[in-house]
Amino acid sequence: MNVPNTLTMSRFVLIPLFLFLYLNDQTIAALCTLLVAGLTDFLDGYIARRSGQVTVTGSMLDPLADKLMMLSVILALLIKSVLPLTAFVVMAFRELVMIVGSAIYHFRGLKTVPANVFGKATTVIYYAAITLMFLEQPGGVAVLWCGIALSFVTSVIYFMKFKSLNRVA
Template identity: 30%
Template sequence: MSSRVLTVPNIISGTRLLLVPVFAVLVGQGHDAWALVVVAASGASDWLDGVLARRMHQVTRLGQMLDPAADRLFILVTLLALAWRDVVPVWLVLVLVVRDVVLAVMLVVLARAGFAPLPVHMAGKAGTFALLYAFPLLLLSEWPAPVGAVAGVLGWACALWGVGLYWFAGALYLAQAASVLGARTRAA
């Protein structure tokens, strides 16, 4: 793993972070078509930066922080924007934010104990992927039928599947953290 900062994948992740406020403004002003373009570009860049980091041997410590930070921020801003427009209910926002807060506390506990962040599970990636698919579909659900009707069904299917995977991955992370911390305690 490299400590380099200026790599192609890091530039892509940084650009994705810069797209978050652009998306928020577009959704807030009702420019749904452009917001969909931005969220689609963000989703594609999320996949691309990971592939390039591995293929170009440019996996970096910064990239391992930037990529999930961009994902979490995009999810949060998208959720808030969709809730503000009454596209999604507030309970969906709370369910996802609570999971991220729990894991943030876990990361602090691990860091204080001298441990690095835990490796990402495939369930977490799949949950994030499903949620990042759900949100543009839910935004499209506001369009007239038949596009809106089909997008609504697909969007809610992805959202509910994503929430389930998101929490399943959260449980895996908590179990892994407990195991790591427990092993240190037993060794001491």
């Protein structure tokens, strides 16, 4: 267990804390918890690459933690009627497909594709949209739809890279 993996694991712990805070009307505390999770996401990857501590475990747990956190956030927003059901279904579908697909690829011994600039841009847009929604500012849902659109473009890019990396016909 190295520092990057410890940071990744902390995100799993932050998920129930976030849900507890948000669902008990502690919106600002929940947002701060979410932003701390986002910071650990940035730091774990940065530290792992800079210090040569990239591990198979971290490569699997990091995206899982990200996707579970995002699923928790959109579920909480749906429960509080902040997020439209359609946006929830589309986002949840994509996140779940990515989780299941990554697990299948991993356990079949296939190489997975690391995050790229489009994936990181999608995350930034999601965080911006969620922040707007948490702060009850206009435009949050519209920004989220932009992130959703970019997430599907990103998925196509990942699939093409995966296919090339694993020479799948």
